Amino acid sequence: MGLQAVVERNEDGIATALDILTQAYGDRVERGQALREQHGHTTTWLRNQPPDAVIFPKSTEEVQDIVRICATHRVPIIAFGTGTSLEGHVNAPAGGISLDFSQMDAILEVHAEDMDVVIQPGVTRKALNAHLRDTGLFFPIDPGADASLGGMAATRASGTCAVRYGTMKDSVLALKAVLPSGEIVKTAARARKTSAGYDLTRLMIGSEGTLGIITELTLKLQGIPEATSAATCSFPSLEAACNAVITSFQYGLPVARIELLNALQVKACNAYSKLSLPEAPLLLLEFHGSESGVTEQAEIFGEIAGELGGTGYTFTTREEDRNKLWQARHDAYWAALQLRPGAQGISTDVCVPLSRLAECVTATEAKLAELGITAPIVGHVGDGNFHTLLLVDMSDPAEIAKAEGYVGWLAELAISMDGTCTGEHGIGQGKAKYLERELGAGAVGMMAAIKRGIDPDNIMNPGKILLPAAGLA
Amino acid sequence: MGLQAVVERNEDGIATALDILTQAYGDRVERGQALREQHGHTTTWLRNQPPDAVIFPKSTEEVQDIVRICATHRVPIIAFGTGTSLEGHVNAPAGGISLDFSQMDAILEVHAEDMDVVIQPGVTRKALNAHLRDTGLFFPIDPGADASLGGMAATRASGTCAVRYGTMKDSVLALKAVLPSGEIVKTAARARKTSAGYDLTRLMIGSEGTLGIITELTLKLQGIPEATSAATCSFPSLEAACNAVITSFQYGLPVARIELLNALQVKACNAYSKLSLPEAPLLLLEFHGSESGVTEQAEIFGEIAGELGGTGYTFTTREEDRNKLWQARHDAYWAALQLRPGAQGISTDVCVPLSRLAECVTATEAKLAELGITAPIVGHVGDGNFHTLLLVDMSDPAEIAKAEGYVGWLAELAISMDGTCTGEHGIGQGKAKYLERELGAGAVGMMAAIKRGIDPDNIMNPGKILLPAAGLA
CATH class of the missing domain: 3.30.43.10 (Uridine Diphospho-n-acetylenolpyruvylglucosamine Reductase, domain 2)
Incomplete structure (x- = not known):
């Protein structure tokens, strides 16, 4: 399949x-x-x-x-x-x-003054943050799963904090990799900035193991903010919610996280987490900064949201209250699964320009209704990135085929809106057939030329990203 | 020469x-x-x-x-x-x-809601910002010269705002390029985030025209901040100044610019701009945010600076006063030239981890004194990046040879501190001989493999980045 x-x-x-x-x-x-x-x-x-x-x-x-x-x-x-x-x-x-x-999960060097750390690729993001706890620093990329940092680099992962702290491409200063030739490559010095030749660091990030094997990473860290505020707000429509996001960015509001749940996901969360949120699009936000800064930012967002029809706006800076406010988001995956017990949850992943997001999510909801697929939506809305969690009976081939058809439809829709078939999950095998449609033959040909130049025998993770039609060995 | x-x-x-x-x-x-x-x-x-x-x-x-x-x-x-x-x-x-x-200097599309713009590569950064003035948005990369954005992308340029807004690698969402094959490549969709295959955008940025010709750029814009504050502070030593920077970052202070002038540069500015600053290391800062935020941030920095021996700390949010406060920085280049009228100013460019910056600049000052070279220092200190402006009598070959020897010495020093021989000027011809010393044969071999894969006849800007020894056509 x-x-x-x-x-x-x-x-x-x-x-x-x-x-x-x-x-x-x-x-x-x-x-x-x-x-x-x-x-x-x-x-x-x-x-x-x-x-x-x-x-x-x-x-x-x-x-x-x-x-x-x-x-x-x-x-x-x-x-x-x-x-x-x-x-x-x-x-x-x-x-x-x-x-x-x-077994390569050592944290090799912590440079607190430079706010970076050198690690082996098997270290997971939670293990790294546990190790850093006493330094006042943290690693901000949070893709949900407690993934290894090598895997996160290889797939250019991101998650909820990307809107403020960027993705893996922004968080890796340098890496070490073994090429198919057996050569060990150091991609960059540990300086925070460089113009020294081709950006091999970024080339390796997102190459999904098809160019070489990452064996060491130098990661950029962030200072743990003095204060954090959390907020939630319901909106009458997806468009109103997305407009609140757009207005906030244009205003220059430094949002740390901004997540969207659609009405079905909110309904699932109400049932699972015993909440009583309006069954309407919900935004959840987080601000990082000084005590007064995070309060001011939350208040400004409240004003913007109010002008765009937002209701039930709530914010807090107290940690236990923040967790309560974000409970719907924390439980979203498990809540979604309860919409159809026994079904498997299959996550899609597209990303479009912010100006097209409301339209894209609205069309997606309509398509799911038409197909009769139960699939709530959660979005990293600050990046225009969203996931539908398809609840699929894996014993029914017809249902799987229908879901696969939907995934293809969604990829095409995102691409038609100048978006991408994958915002953060990567191409792998599942998205390889959409890559040329998204970027054209020129880009795929350029990727194949790089692949052939570095891995002429195609021994590094063959069959990923590039289809055999790209002319690989 | x-x-x-x-x-x-x-x-x-x-x-x-x-x-x-x-x-x-x-x-x-x-x-x-x-x-x-x-x-x-x-x-x-x-x-x-x-x-x-x-x-x-x-x-x-x-x-x-x-x-x-x-x-x-x-x-x-x-x-x-x-x-x-x-x-x-x-x-x-x-x-x-x-x-x-x-003649390819058109601004093709402004997407205010998405905070991006599509341009031809001949647009200069000042022309772009003039065009954007009424949108409330701006393009933050400022390398000093009013360079073309195509050239800035090709050399991975940055400048004074990089500490907050990143470099060209962080500000280009996608680009179009013509490869040596004649194929037109679109490197990415316009979405703010993507995991779709190799990061061709970042590979082209900093490739200095050696892989293809950039013909279109999609750039990320920023919201013009509601308020800006500026500050200056003198320090008893380079180490104290650098420690103030390190402490501010660990505190999470969102500095927008933080520039260092060494004592000689301050002396030059005093003479040229009729100022009376202490002839000691000077930091100049800028904060972007809300009215209350930028005041709070400037005050926090003042406290940090005070604890580390900083003197004469001054800050303001009024535009005309901000310009006065930053006058030493704005006039730095012309002031430096007046230290030796008739000499040409030759700018060096290294970047080291922040923890090594004070040591690196101190050693640099000592070396310049030993060699008898007049060369004030200006640094983008938040990135660990600094320039010495060598004042060279271009009619004296012995003097040029001495200056060239110094440039090599400085590159080696930066590399020995896990830094780079170029933070933002690029490799071109001048730094090609240091690239292998900095990154090793593995990285240079990987760059050459990419170059051969994409440009087998070596027609794209030959003789730049990679020396003929790398086995190019």
């Missing part, structure tokens, strides 16, 4: 490389079926394509050694963080080796 | 291409010597290497046509904005065609 690129297996190469790797790494080369399946794709309807083996490297040098062995025998290598990706990034359509980074 | 890559001329190809281009573009193909020299490098001691002709394209399609003609005959193509680059980016070491973008 789901169109997936067919990539041919190199049986002899895989067998030979596995022999050599087993001699070198012994117990750390695992071949049990359950573990292999767990290292293929498991989170959506994309078919599980397990690797032939899973290896747990401990250092950049070991990764280099493993890559060299695999390169010699033309065996695919797929990096694995926590397996939370949604578009089949960790699948092994041509078999090969999964490199599981769970 | 200055090590410059030797790249071979293709006489026959240039002659043939020029015939074809002249037939197609008539008067817009200019070959006068003065104009050609003006389109070579003119701003430092790097030797002027004029192109064989200058063409003034009017559209992406014309650029495509010119690139195709040049590609067929293997003739170099060099994009030209306003010629303000400092590292020889516009030189034509192997001859070829300079594409002057002064």
